[in-house]
Amino acid sequence: MNQRYGDVSFEDRMSHVDFRVAEQPHIVVDTDVCRSCTTKTCVHACPANLFVPTAEGGILFNYEQCFECGTCYLMCDGGNAISWSYPDGGQGVVFRHG
Amino acid sequence: MAEPLRPLVVALLRWTDARARIDPLSGEVETDPRGAGPSEADRCALEHALRIAEAAAGRCVAVTLAPEPAEELLRDALACGADAVLRVDVPSWDSRVPDSGATTARALAHAIRTELGEPSLVLTGDHSADRGTGSTPAFLAAELGCAQALGLVELSYADGELLALRRLDRGRRERLAVPLPAVCSVEPAGLRLRRAALPSTLAARTATIPVVTGSVAAEPVTAHAARPFRPRAKELPPPPEADPRLRLLRLTGAHEHREPPRVVVTDDPAEAADELLEYLRGKGYL
Amino acid sequence: MRDRAGPASSAVTVAEPERPQFDAIVVGAGPAGSAAALELARAGHSVALLERGPFPGSKNVYGGVVYGRILDELIPGWYDEMPVQRWVTRRQTMLLDGERSMTVDFRSQSWGRAPYNGATTYRAEFDDWLAGHAQKAGAVLVPSTVATRLLRTERGRIVGVRTDRPDGDLTAKVVIACDGVNSFLAKQAGLFPGDQAAHTTLGVKETLALPARTIDERFGVSGHEGVDIEMLGCTQGIPGGGFLYTNSDTLSVGLVLGLQGLAKSGKRPEEVLAELKRHPSIQPLVRGAELVEYSAHLIPEGGYDTMPQLVGDGLLVAGDAAAMCLAAGIWLEGVNFAMGSGMYAGRAASKALSSGDLGALREYRGLLESSFVLADHKKLRKAPELVLSERVQQRYPGLVCDLVELMFTVENPKPKPGVRKLLRASAKRNGVKMRELARDALTGLRSFG
Numbered sequence: 001m002n003q004r005y006g007d008v009s010f011e012d013r014m015s016h017v018d019f020r021v022a023e024q025p026h027i028v029v030d031t032d033v034c035r036s037c038t039t040k041t042c043v044h045a046c047p048a049n050l051f052v053p054t055a056e057g058g059i060l061f062n063y064e065q066c067f068e069c070g071t072c073y074l075m076c077d078g079g080n081a082i083s084w085s086y087p088d089g090g091q092g093v094v095f096r097h098g
Numbered sequence: 099m100a101e102p103l104r105p106l107v108v109a110l111l112r113w114t115d116a117r118a119r120i121d122p123l124s125g126e127v128e129t130d131p132r133g134a135g136p137s138e139a140d141r142c143a144l145e146h147a148l149r150i151a152e153a154a155a156g157r158c159v160a161v162t163l164a165p166e167p168a169e170e171l172l173r174d175a176l177a178c179g180a181d182a183v184l185r186v187d188v189p190s191w192d193s194r195v196p197d198s199g200a201t202t203a204r205a206l207a208h209a210i211r212t213e214l215g216e217p218s219l220v221l222t223g224d225h226s227a228d229r230g231t232g233s234t235p236a237f238l239a240a241e242l243g244c245a246q247a248l249g250l251v252e253l254s255y256a257d258g259e260l261l262a263l264r265r266l267d268r269g270r271r272e273r274l275a276v277p278l279p280a281v282c283s284v285e286p287a288g289l290r291l292r293r294a295a296l297p298s299t300l301a302a303r304t305a306t307i308p309v310v311t312g313s314v315a316a317e318p319v320t321a322h323a324a325r326p327f328r329p330r331a332k333e334l335p336p337p338p339e340a341d342p343r344l345r346l347l348r349l350t351g352a353h354e355h356r357e358p359p360r361v362v363v364t365d366d367p368a369e370a371a372d373e374l375l376e377y378l379r380g381k382g383y384l
Numbered sequence: 385m386r387d388r389a390g391p392a393s394s395a396v397t398v399a400e401p402e403r404p405q406f407d408a409i410v411v412g413a414g415p416a417g418s419a420a421a422l423e424l425a426r427a428g429h430s431v432a433l434l435e436r437g438p439f440p441g442s443k444n445v446y447g448g449v450v451y452g453r454i455l456d457e458l459i460p461g462w463y464d465e466m467p468v469q470r471w472v473t474r475r476q477t478m479l480l481d482g483e484r485s486m487t488v489d490f491r492s493q494s495w496g497r498a499p500y501n502g503a504t505t506y507r508a509e510f511d512d513w514l515a516g517h518a519q520k521a522g523a524v525l526v527p528s529t530v531a532t533r534l535l536r537t538e539r540g541r542i543v544g545v546r547t548d549r550p551d552g553d554l555t556a557k558v559v560i561a562c563d564g565v566n567s568f569l570a571k572q573a574g575l576f577p578g579d580q581a582a583h584t585t586l587g588v589k590e591t592l593a594l595p596a597r598t599i600d601e602r603f604g605v606s607g608h609e610g611v612d613i614e615m616l617g618c619t620q621g622i623p624g625g626g627f628l629y630t631n632s633d634t635l636s637v638g639l640v641l642g643l644q645g646l647a648k649s650g651k652r653p654e655e656v657l658a659e660l661k662r663h664p665s666i667q668p669l670v671r672g673a674e675l676v677e678y679s680a681h682l683i684p685e686g687g688y689d690t691m692p693q694l695v696g697d698g699l700l701v702a703g704d705a706a707a708m709c710l711a712a713g714i715w716l717e718g719v720n721f722a723m724g725s726g727m728y729a730g731r732a733a734s735k736a737l738s739s740g741d742l743g744a745l746r747e748y749r750g751l752l753e754s755s756f757v758l759a760d761h762k763k764l765r766k767a768p769e770l771v772l773s774e775r776v777q778q779r780y781p782g783l784v785c786d787l788v789e790l791m792f793t794v795e796n797p798k799p800k801p802g803v804r805k806l807l808r809a810s811a812k813r814n815g816v817k818m819r820e821l822a823r824d825a826l827t828g829l830r831s832f833g
Binding site for chain 3: 008010012013014016017020026039041044045047048049067068069070071073074075080083084085086088089090092093094095096097098
Binding site: 119130132133135170293294295296297299300303304 | 405432438439441442508512524525526529547549550551552553554676
């Protein structure tokens with residue numbers, strides 16, 4: 001197998017996408033709920049890799065490079081730990097080749 | 099302001115695609131009108147213009163020099179509260195005018211004068227996101243024959259006086275009182291463009307955008323080739339030492355006595371100039 | 385904090401507006417919304433078309449082909465003006481298993497001539513083009529505006545939407561929600577049946593740049609001809625599938641992954657995609673291509689049985705918001721169903737507005753049932769379940785590859801075995817009971833036949 005054209009790094013992958021970052025986050029995670037969550041599905045299911053588990057069992061979340069797909073809130077096992085919304089109008093991801 | 103009756107505040111917005119793609123092989127630049135818009139600095143300039151026009155009970159007009167797809171940007175400006183807009187048309191295939199600060203300034207000054215009247219204040223972003231050098235506001239000040247203050251981070255207008263703040267080196271700030279009329283360029287700092295209300299957005303969606311042709315009298319200068327300056331390589335004789343190790347040491351410059359760099363710190367410009375001259379004289383440059 | 389749309393948001397109760405600002409508000413300028421706005425504007429009604437992105441299409445991702453027949457009705461002569469990347473003249477269905485693959489490859493040059501069959505496009509261009517038609521017909525496009533809440537009277541009738549702009553309430557006689565797969569508006573109206581995660585899939589896609597000539601050579605096409613490949617068995621046990629299609633100078637390769645399967649697998653979506661790109665059947669196609677965009681989007685794949693109620697009091701739901709994506713194995717369509725449902729929603733709304741009787745909105749469902757939109761969905765209602773079943777996903781690709789491999793592996797001097805014997809052997813090797821195979825074949829026949 002030819003590994004030379006293997007995969008790009010995740011940062012590189014995301015650098016090709018146009019994100020217009022809003023001032024206000026459109027995702028807010030209640031990490032108190034996350035501490036009792038055993039699966040933490042959002043961490044690996046999020047295609048933009050926005051959720052990072054912390055050593056204390058909580059979740060560190062980002063919103064800047066979000067695809068606004070909705071996977072995280074649909075997959076959230078901890079009840080409603082993730083309050084999710086769309087970014088303000090005109091902000092957020094802009095696909096050119098979608 | 100210069101005229102007490104409805105002073106004219108113009109916000110110049112440059113229409114650029116900040117995410118232009120460059121073909122690595124051909125060097126061709128691909129832009130997408132859908133993603134294009136004003137730079138963050140231009141958006142700041144518009145917000146300043148709106149605030150100053152409000153404070154001075156003036157008229158705020160947004161002007162752009164761009165082809166037709168840029169109307170979207172002017173509609174946004176209208177929605178945000180600009181009293182009027184104006185598009186100075188350039189053909190989308192011809193980048194000579196937008197690429198040259200001097201010709202852009204000439205076309206804009208002509209359009210503003212004939213369509214809108216003498217401006218009291220012209221505001222724009224300090225650099226455009228693409229090829230702009232930031233020279234347009236300076237040229238524009240020359241064209242309009244008014245004062246200029248460039249690269250501002252703060253602007254405030256009160257009682258007919260325009261005060262500005264500019265960033266200097268080493269974290270210093272320069273406070274300026276700007277006489278009017280003036281051309282000011284602002285950095286994307288301090289404030290953000292307001293979000294347009296829904297009723298004004300709806301009104302702006304169907305508004306007609308006035309257009310004038312950006313006539314340019316003279317052909318702008320076109321650069322046919324640009325190369326970086328490359329001084330010719332100079333041959334140096336090898337160090338005279340017989341021992342290769344010593345020769346190497348000489349070449350690397352290790353263990354040699356050197357004068358430490360001199361840092362001059364003074365608040366007095368005259369003193370600083372004297373210091374500088376003495377230094378140059380000591381080095382044999384003068 | 386500003387009002388926001390979200391899974392937990394609810395409608396706002398307002399007084400009945402005396403004079404609604406518009407006849408209709410269409411939320412979302414995707415294919416469904418633009419088609420609805422186009423129909424309404426053509427019938428002379430005032431329409432506001434809200435879009436949360438800076439331009440139509442900026443938030444949208446799809447999996448490959450726009451089928452144009454519905455456009456014949458919507459925009460006659462569409463194929464001369466639509467922003468097309470390539471016309472699909474070659475269609476492949478590929479079963480992958482380990483290092484093997486089995487492909488059914490069909491080509492028809494007539495698909496590359498008017499009236500054409502399907503085309504690949506970029507959604508930023510396509511959706512913008514379609515919304516442009518709605519605008520030309522008189523609809524008012526309002527970009528960069530999120531519809532956060534429904535406005536509802538005390539009697540429960542929907543009379544408008546609240547947007548995230550200052551002074552942002554907008555009223556109308558009819559609201560058409562084309563606000564995509566997450567459709568918070570349909571949820572606020574209480575039209576959604578519930579467990580969405582169970583029948584929603586995540587699509588991830590890479591757009592890869594290659595010179596047009598290289599694409600022509602690798603895929604055996606020329607000029608404006610293009611290829612669409614649908615794949616099965618490439619998702620490492622996660623229910624779903626893959627796709628690869630050609631644009632003029634890029635390839636789009638992506639995966640569709642069932643959300644619950646993805647959660648269980650513990651794998652990252654882009655890693656599964658990277659694995660697909662390393663498959664010996666795919667790797668030579670994408671070799672050396674440079675990534676230009678990575679994207680992700682949810683897809684409502686449940687089909688007919690998971691659709692929300694399509695009509696509320698003063699509200700219609702169309703497109704992905706109404707789960708109009710058809711994911712039935714050999715047929716994978718979405719944009720045409722969105723346009724179709726949007727068009728009929730626009731027609732029903734227009735009729736109700738003209739007659740002054742909003743009860744006529746209920747005709748929307750009838751219009752859909754008598755057209756391909758719900759007819760196809762109804763007929764193929766069992767298909768999504770079958771396609772995403774464990775057997776189709778994990779055992780049949782292996783079974784087919786085994787069978788074909790056994791058939792074409794020459795074992796001289798042993799004589800060739802009969803196909804029936806090979807089938808039995810392959811079924812056994814992949815843990816498929818002949819009875820299950822027969823039952824699935826029957827279900828398939830009933831759905832697809």
